[in-house]
Amino acid sequence: MRYELYYWPEIQGRGEFVRLALEEAGARYVDVARHPGGENAMIALMNGRRVARPPFAPPFLKAGRRVIAQTASILLYLGPRHGLVPPGEAGRLWVHQLQLTLADLVAEAHDTHHPISGSLYYEDQRREAKRRSASFVDERIPKFLGYFEDLLARSGATYLAGRSVSYADLSLFQVMAGLRYAFPKAMARHARSQRRVAALHDRVAARPRIAAYLASPRRIAFNEQGIFRHYPALDR
């Protein structure tokens, strides 16, 4: 089966967490909206009457006749099918719990540049963005990354759920990459207390399929349309 991934074609965004899982799995997939006519097909699928259970928003994945939305839910589906979670319910739930914690961090990272409304430009909420970013950088980044650092210290394991990579590890890699892009000064300042998380980032980046993906044109570069945006005024 060839999966169809539907997501905005010009950003990594939330779709990137799914792309990384598909790439690590070596799964066959089409990134539909990056092909001619694909973005319209995506919107038609969301708004049309053909799907009994329509997604609220991208990303969503078509797997045969099934349409699955919400990043964490897509990963919940893909995980056991592609060896991206430990066998058994306890491991599956643990990885999912970590993914949901990362999703909370991602939503907060987004709101640093859009604290008032997603339908306004950053330029229209600059002052509020600066205030929100200060709290995010000083309090939230250390709290979230400190949690993952502590998990790795407790378990002493290679990855968050043991010896094998899980989709939560791929997502933590992406979060680290995104935070370093958006907040280079802050991340340099926090680096000493995030050594294990940084090592995990490097370990994921060096995995053959991930390394090949990152070097390919399939990996969209970070930019100022996505979730992780580099606005120097917000870094500190």
Next chain:
Amino acid sequence: MRYELYYWPEIQGRGEFVRLALEEAGARYVDVARHPGGENAMIALMNGRRVARPPFAPPFLKAGRRVIAQTASILLYLGPRHGLVPPGEAGRLWVHQLQLTLADLVAEAHDTHHPISGSLYYEDQRREAKRRSASFVDERIPKFLGYFEDLLARSGATYLAGRSVSYADLSLFQVMAGLRYAFPKAMARHARSQRRVAALHDRVAARPRIAAYLASPRRIAFNEQGIFRHYPALDR
């Protein structure tokens, strides 16, 4: 087995989505932090070294030796054990996807009164809260509730996943109750386009175990410490 729920004792908050599921299931549980010494036990469990897989934040559920955190993950665990999801993977994923969409709405509802930082008082971010609430009330409430309204219109079913109540229905009930508490003017204005969602709210509220729960002292009243807060300045 008797579950142990760990959550802040003075608010409904995210813990309420778990409470509603446990109540509808008729499950045996202790709301630990509402008992003497319970809040300290909760914090000790979170920060201590005894748990191999500690939660990032409440709510979390102890089920035997297992500790499960993240609201949606707890519901993912409880759902199939207590008949709160349809049988089969497709139905389970669908209900989870809806729950994650509701979780996004809940996070946005929280940020209406805390758009800058969770560690500042509302009073210190009033102006920003007013701006964020305007967008939430005018754009986000209709978008989210319109989505659920449309789902109910498409399927014509009693509940979101068919004839039987699921944990997503319980959560949608809670979201409706919360939004009506926090934004009575806005919700009255939107009421005509939310009739099916309102009917679902009433259907859930009338279920015998939920009705008994809502009338009991176990149900904490809405208040200005929780996620859904009534600040007249933010309603419109």
